[in-house]
Amino acid sequence: MLEVTFRRDSRNRLSSVFASGHVEIPETSSDEYSLVCAAVSGILQAARLGLEAHVKLPLDLTQRSGELAMRWPHSAREDERVAAILETAYLAAKQIASQYPQHVRVIEETEA
Numbered sequence: 001m002l003e004v005t006f007r008r009d010s011r012n013r014l015s016s017v018f019a020s021g022h023v024e025i026p027e028t029s030s031d032e033y034s035l036v037c038a039a040v041s042g043i044l045q046a047a048r049l050g051l052e053a054h055v056k057l058p059l060d061l062t063q064r065s066g067e068l069a070m071r072w073p074h075s076a077r078e079d080e081r082v083a084a085i086l087e088t089a090y091l092a093a094k095q096i097a098s099q100y101p102q103h104v105r106v107i108e109e110t111e112a
Helices: 036-054 076-078 080-099
Strands: 002-008 014-021 060-064 067-071 102-108
Touching: 002 036, 002 080, 014 036, 014 076, 014 080, 036 067, 036 080, 076 080, 080 102
Parallel strands: 002 102
Antiparallel strands: 002 014, 014 067, 060 067
8 A cells, every 4th residue: 555645734735745655466457556656656756856856945855665755844835836736746646546545545634
């Protein structure tokens, strides 16, 4: 199971994204299922690239096999470009999770 958590601050602005796990695909499943993990990973990596290369946003980033943690400065949360990139990633990940709920779970939570 791949789990992606999108956190929002008290003003409902996305503040961080955490992804962990892999989609475990039985050998008997179709190639369609083997692309699920890669699709979500591609969405999150595209968001990272947009934030770093387009917006020039310094990220607090941890990435290793099966895990991604991405946070951005509080001051960047008002930037419309940042919101557009991250909200698009959220919507895309949710869409995949709705199509493949047995493999992907998207969680939205508020920071403590």
